[in-house]
Amino acid sequence: xxxxxxxxxxxxxxxxxxxxxxxxxxxxxxxxxxxxxxxxxxxxxxxxxxxxxxxxxxxxxxxxxxxxxxxxxxxxxxxxxxxxxxxxxxxxxxxxxxxxxxxxxxxxxxxxxxxxx
Numbered sequence: 001x002x003x004x005x006x007x008x009x010x011x012x013x014x015x016x017x018x019x020x021x022x023x024x025x026x027x028x029x030x031x032x033x034x035x036x037x038x039x040x041x042x043x044x045x046x047x048x049x050x051x052x053x054x055x056x057x058x059x060x061x062x063x064x065x066x067x068x069x070x071x072x073x074x075x076x077x078x079x080x081x082x083x084x085x086x087x088x089x090x091x092x093x094x095x096x097x098x099x100x101x102x103x104x105x106x107x108x109x110x111x112x113x114x115x116x117x
Contacts, residue, residue, distance in 0.1 A: 007102075007110065010034060010038075010072075010073070011073055011075070011100070011102060013032075013034075013040070014032040014033070014034055014040060014073060014074070014075040014102070015032075015075045015077065015102060015104050015108055015110065016108065017030075017032035017040060017042045017075075018030040018031050018032040018042065018055070018075045018076060018077040018104070019077045019104065019106070019108050020042075021042045021043060021044045021055070021077075022044060022055070022077050022078075022106070024044075025044040027044035027045040027047075027055065028045050028055075028078065028079070029044065029045045029054060029055035029056070029076055029077065029078040029080070030042070030043070030044050030045075030055050030076070030077045030078075031043055031044075031054070031055035031056040031058065031059040031074065031075065031076045031077070032059060032074070032075050033056075033059045033060060033063050033071050033073070033074040033075075033091070034071065034072045034073050034074075035063055035068035035069070035070060035071055035072065036068070036069060036070040036071065036072055037068075038072075039063075039066075039068065041059050041060075041062040041063040041066065041068070042059060042062075043055050043056075043058035043059040043061075043062055044058070045058070046058050054076075054084060054086070054087050055076060055078075056074060056076050056084075056087040056090065056091065056101075057086070057087060057090045059074070060074075060090045060091060060093075060094055063094065064094060068094065070094060070095055070096065071091060071094050071095030071099050072095070072099065072100075073095075073099065073100045073101070073102070074091045074095070074099065074100070074101045074102070075101070075102040075103075075104060076101070076102070076103050076104070077104045077105070077106060077108065078103065078104075078105075078106075079105070079106060080103070081111075082103070082112060083101060083103050083112060083114055087101070088101055088114060088116055089116075091116050092116030092117050095116060096116070096117070097115075097116055097117025098115050098116060098117055099115065099116040099117075100113060100114075100115055101113070101114050101115070101116065
């Protein structure tokens, strides 16, 4: 568990962006990732008949499609009690071992912090 108030300002930013994406789009999850240049990519859950992606996998895909070569950190805002192994793996695929993934509740408080790899 990580105290949200103790978060690095850049990590706080991606939690806030993820929370905003969830609320704005009315989706179960919001996510944001920060690449190695400081750019952020924000997404919500995709739930179409032919395509289903978690918010975090969507944000990673957006980063890849935009030319990101690595990730520094990721954040998910969800009611889920834990991070999906597939979501963490997607972050690790682009960010490499040790990339921080934050899980926050809908109130923005970080409940879990994991590192990929």
